[in-house]
Amino acid sequence: MKNELATLSIPMLDEEMGQQVKRYVDSLTVPQGSLGRLEELIIELAKMTGEAFPEVSRPGVIVFAADHGITDEGVSAYPKEVTEQMALNFLNNGAAINVFSRAIHAFFDIVDIGIDADIEAPELTSRKVRRGTRNFYKEDAMTREEVNQALEIGYERAQKMIEQGAKCLILGEMGIGNTTASSAIISVISGKSVESLVGQGTGLKSEGILHKQRIIEEAILLRKPIPDDPIDILMKIGGFEIAGMAGAMLAAANNRIPILVDGFITTTAAVIANLISGRASDYMFVGHQSAEPGHKTAIELLGKEPILQLGMRIGEGTGAAVAFPILKSATLVIKEMATFESAGVSNK
Numbered sequence: 567m568k569n570e571l572a573t574l575s576i577p578m579l580d581e582e583m584g585q586q587v588k589r590y591v592d593s594l595t596v597p598q599g600s601l602g603r604l605e606e607l608i609i610e611l612a613k614m615t616g617e618a619f620p621e622v623s624r625p626g627v628i629v630f631a632a633d634h635g636i637t638d639e640g641v642s643a644y645p646k647e648v649t650e651q652m653a654l655n656f657l658n659n660g661a662a663i664n665v666f667s668r669a670i671h672a673f674f675d676i677v678d679i680g681i682d683a684d685i686e687a688p689e690l691t692s693r694k695v696r697r698g699t700r701n702f703y704k705e706d707a708m709t710r711e712e713v714n715q716a717l718e719i720g721y722e723r724a725q726k727m728i729e730q731g732a733k734c735l736i737l738g739e740m741g742i743g744n745t746t747a748s749s750a751i752i753s754v755i756s757g758k759s760v761e762s763l764v765g766q767g768t769g770l771k772s773e774g775i776l777h778k779q780r781i782i783e784e785a786i787l788l789r790k791p792i793p794d795d796p797i798d799i800l801m802k803i804g805g806f807e808i809a810g811m812a813g814a815m816l817a818a819a820n821n822r823i824p825i826l827v828d829g830f831i832t833t834t835a836a837v838i839a840n841l842i843s844g845r846a847s848d849y850m851f852v853g854h855q856s857a858e859p860g861h862k863t864a865i866e867l868l869g870k871e872p873i874l875q876l877g878m879r880i881g882e883g884t885g886a887a888v889a890f891p892i893l894k895s896a897t898l899v900i901k902e903m904a905t906f907e908s909a910g911v912s913n914k
């Protein structure tokens with residue numbers, strides 16, 4: 567494994583800065599505590615960044631795209647070709663994440679980390695580990711080397727975006743079949759039944775969900791992933807984009823860059839990142855809770871509260887990008903508001 571990941575030592579949160587910013591928030595011209603959750607967000611940001619006036623702009627969005635061999639078992643409502651087609655859509659600025667990324671003036675990077683197609687496009691970051699994972703109903707999804715390679719690619723892309731100036735990182739994914747891999751991973755880590763976690767993904771009907779559940783249950787019995795070994799889990803039932811996002815999150819945490827986590831698949835990557843390095847989740851916010859049933863459990867494993875509940879179930883990083891203006895608003899409060907003293911407003 568590359569140096570950064572092997573020797574990773576994520577910094578501790580700056581609790582003192584958190585206290586200092588809390589006192590400052592109390593001096594702003596609002597009734598004490600009236601900013602509600604925004605107050606918590608700003609204090610968290612202060613602890614993460616160690617800054618009295620944390621910045622989250624410009625954010626960076628990195629979308630990792632890859633295919634899944636498990637789609638051979640008929641676990642998605644859409645064909646796997648959609649992964650490649652959507653990657654091209656991202657490059658043509660026509661996808662939902664393009665719209666939301668533009669709205670928040672984000673840096674944008676789309677990474678082919680394992681699409682099962684050869685794509686010639688100069689704007690695509692080509693880092694294909696392999697043309698899709700292997701079908702984990704029949705064999706391990708990846709080799710250990712492939713897992714490490716995908717983690718490193720994620721780490722490298724995030725590092726690059728941070729060097730470009732990104733102050734907050736949003737990870738997104740595109741990979742037909744990836745709610746199957748995510749449901750399997752969250753079931754293994756949480757110990758909860760597949761039945762309680764599995765959902766429609768792109769839009770399976772009840773019979774399809776039942777089939778998906780059975781495939782996942784049998785695959786877990788066959789592959790026997792080790793619940794507290796994130797590399798073993800990725801190797802046996804993971805995905806290239808999930809490993810890539812986990813690696814990117816580790817880079818962000820290591821650089822004290824706040825991470826805004828998106829939906830079920832992204833949160834699964836966050837849980838994996840946190841198993842690799844226990845302090846990773848200190849640097850995470852969860853942007854929204856998606857309609858996919860397993861997302862609630864994944865968020866609980868991180869010990870977080872989602873910012874939004876909009877019933878979205880897309881992925882791509884969309885829910886996080888939509889939540890970003892709320893995080894940004896929190897930073898503006900302390901940057902731009904007057905204090906009781908500076909404005910000459912009577913305090914109680």
Ligand SMILES: Cc1cc2ncn([C@H]3O[C@H](COP(=O)(O)O)[C@@H](O)[C@H]3O)c2cc1C
Pocket residue numbers: 641642643644648652739740741742743744745746766767768769880881882
């Ligand atoms: C047109 C289209 C755009 C998407 N954008 C994200 N996803 C989402 O759906 C997929 C996961 O669902 P499942 O496990 O059921 O295949 C992922 O690619 C995820 O990013 C999409 C899916 C489709 C069809």
Ligand SMILES: O=C(O)c1cccnc1
Pocket residue numbers: 745766767768828829830831832856857858861878879880881882
């Ligand atoms: O929660 C998500 O990110 C999600 C849910 C369903 C399908 N694709 C993504």
